[in-house]
Amino acid sequence: MQTIQTTQKNFFNLTTMDLIHTVGTLSRLERLYMALPSDTAKRHETLQELGKIWARAETIKKIEDRVVRRLEKLDQANCPLKVSELYKSIIQQENALQFVNSFRKDVLSVQVAPIRDSGMGAFGPTLLLRYNRPARGSSEDWIRKGVIKWTGPEEALSSEWMRSCLVAPGLMVPQSSIYHIEKGLLVRNDHQSQLSLEETAYMDKHLTLIRQCASQKTPAGKLVLFSERVAGVNFYDGAFMEWTEFFNSQKQWVFRQLGRMTFLDLLLGNIDRIVRYYEGTMLWQAAIESNLGNVMMTSSAFLHEEEMPTVYAIDNGLAKRFLYGSGAEGERKQYQTCLRDAGLKESREAAFAKQALKSIRCSFNKVEGNPLLQEELFADLALEESQQSFIQGMLEQKQEMLVQDSQVIASSLKTKYSILGDDVLTKILAFVQENAAILLA
């Protein structure tokens, strides 16, 4: 029996050419998928029929004709481009054998929806991708995974900054590449590429088509994040199942990682995760619920007792209102006063840990259909112990920040992210340095 090996491929670190190619393929797959009947049984039937086309045809010419005829039947008004047109243009560009091969692979790739809209996103859609792409002439299957997210400069820089500061095992920030729509620039790892005019036009066209097919949301930002799709669940969804199944040691580990993450969030001015901040509201006074959608972790189903879950910080961005607008300076000062005052009565870490635990409890309380959750969160794990783990994480991160040279990190980011524009960069970096002076003192 032939065994099929499966390799997972995340597209954040593809070469420029591969990424451009992948975006094109993805837009074609999404349109093919959208053209298929929505009824599951009918969709499978259609896919089977499409899959059989080359097996029945005697000549390549016949395959082309049949594919086009079959696709013409599939064309629906809700698709921005007719699927048959799409393949006709491929037939013209590629030789027939290549076309058959691409089409065969496409049919195999759309067995399930290749793209899912997360339904969120402040700058445009956040699209979650997962599809199977059989490798040419090999028994190996590639599972392509990724996230395409329209975003702003604050997230683009914050994610990278957080990643450079985190050296803790078990705590991760998804890797990403950034594409600037108008400038045709792509930043991957330490490498920045200027796409040719043709490549830029191709990329923009296919990103637009992907968005039109997969999401109704109109993007407000010029930056597109191609990010690693991490295996796991977000903390909010995980509250139904995962959390209650973690062992005590695993829960403590999560709190410790959340402490580290929160230390960096405070430093960055990211107020949309564990400890949140609203105008005029002192951080530690009100129980403002955490946004647990911005924390992900390994599913408990994949873990033994002695294994610790990986905790991921996703959706990392500092609040825009600290940087722009007429009241920005006041907002910044108010936030920094909060940071400073947090340590007046007890250690700053203890004050934030208490606030964090209160906020997490508060959001667990809101998980629908699970009224016991608040109790489950702390079942077997005393509140005191969770706070201690959280504080430990904050202190560990602080210690590491003192060793790392934040100036060096800042200047390397400046080189790498010059596409964001000097103005934004300087503002973000200055703000972080100011916060560092308070929190690392």
Ligand SMILES: Nc1ncnc2c1ncn2[C@@H]1O[C@H](COP(=O)(O)OP(=O)(O)OP(=O)(O)O)[C@@H](O)[C@H]1O
């Ligand atoms: N890299 C990723 N890997 C796996 N799942 C992800 C990833 N990024 C996002 N998701 C899923 O999509 C959901 C929404 O994503 P995310 O928080 O990044 O953006 P957003 O909330 O849409 O943006 P915004 O907060 O700016 O409105 C997450 O809660 C998570 O379930």
Ligand SMILES: [Mg+2]
């Ligand atoms: Mg989010």
